[in-house]
Amino acid sequence: MARIRTVKPEAFFSESLAEVSVEAERTFFGLLTQADDHGRHRDNAAIIAGLLWPLRAEHTSVHVEDDLQQLADAGLICRYTGCDGRRYLHIVTWSEHQKIDKPSQSRLPSCPQHHPADRCGTCKGTCAKRTEASPTPARGLDETSPNTPQALDLPAQPAPGPPVPRRQASTAEQDALVGPVRPLDPTRKKPAGQGVFPEDSPKPPRNLGEGSTPGSRILDPGSSFPTGRTAPAATVSANDLIGEYVAACDERPPSDVIGHLGRIAKKLLGEGIAPEHVRAGLKRFAEIQGHPSRLPSLVNDAMNARSAGLARPGIRPTVPAHQGWTNPLDAAAAYAEEL
Structure with a gap:
């Protein structure tokens, strides 16, 4: 306490x-x-x-x-x-x-x-069981121990001498020890654990002789003809697109801007809009800046960009392209009939 x-x-x-x-x-x-x-x-x-x-x-x-x-x-x-x-x-x-x-x-x-x-x-x-103060434990061991090892009280053994060559026992001595070798009786059953089985093992060999069947599940990266499963197509997430946008900026944008852009990008991808259009909208947003709520309109511009004029190419080819009004250089020649 x-x-x-x-x-x-x-x-x-x-x-x-x-x-x-x-x-x-x-x-x-x-x-x-x-x-x-x-x-x-x-x-x-x-x-x-x-x-x-x-x-x-x-x-x-x-x-x-x-x-x-x-x-x-x-x-x-x-x-x-x-x-x-x-x-x-x-x-x-x-x-x-x-x-x-x-x-x-x-x-x-x-x-x-x-x-x-x-x-x-x-x-x-x-205190009835007084113990001495424990000193600070040593952080490491000495390289050499000061105590000399003491020999155990064992009976002295003679020093090993040169190896003595073993003598091969003769055939008569072997027969006296283990008995003569008798020929095998084909009608007599063999006891378990003696001799070698002449018949083949019932277990089949572990290695198969035939070649492996096609249909490997492992895709060989060095083969031009893959026989296994192919990896699924990589998908681009909203985090990847926002990461590319942040990497392209000179300074890291505020966290609120990054979070707002990430939520809008995730919503656009959820609507089925291609990642290329969202990436193009983020690129345009990095150029003009502004509020993150402008991102959907910039993505729309990237999706429905018009090359020239009011009409989209291939939709209404008969509509002439729009031309901005300019004052004529020679007003008398331009408006001669009306004047």
Whole structure:
């Protein structure tokens, strides 16, 4: 349970705290509020990280473990193993800086190095199963071990000599040991596990003699005559079209513009409009800019573009092309009959 503690002004120019990082210093100040009335706390980096750094996800339990190691190296905290086998820590200068009015009894084991005679919360008194303070575990192994290996108490064996050539036993000696070899009786049944089966194995061979049948499901990329399944035609999605539009821009457009264009492009593709027309409309939109709601009209222009005049080619060829009105250079010759 967190408690209100005292932080002295001298703490900010303490030489011991100056040896550790700023994060480790904050962890130390946080331990002041989480430790019990005797300055003891569980030595668990995950628990301490959850209590002191709940809103700082970037400072994980791995960083807290490094903070605790820095504080231990600076002599600000002492990490030890209690009589229950768990890891604990206590603030070394707790009694010098914290004055607790009516302190409650600690429920945690006392430090065997600094407070061997204090009350142990696990033993409810003087610790009966005192364990020595656990030093910081070595981070690596020495290259050579200082202890010389000792020989086991085994009976001495003679040194191996040169190999002795083995003598091949004669036929008479083999007959004396295993008996003479008798010819096989064709009418006598063979016992299981003796001799070699003369007949063929009933199991068929694993490899097939005939060639494989056509219709392979694997498409050979190097073959010009595919015999397997072909991959489905690639489809262009609205995300692909918007990605091309963003890549063509000099600067990335705002997220609202990208989202609006993406929704309109997805709706147009859902209506069955070809991706080429939507791509052409996005290209035209990149040139003229404006509100994203203009994209459907630009796509319509790309779909129904007219080459010249009011009529579309091939629809009404008899309609003459529209010509803009211009003032004649010679008005008298142009309007001679009307004048």
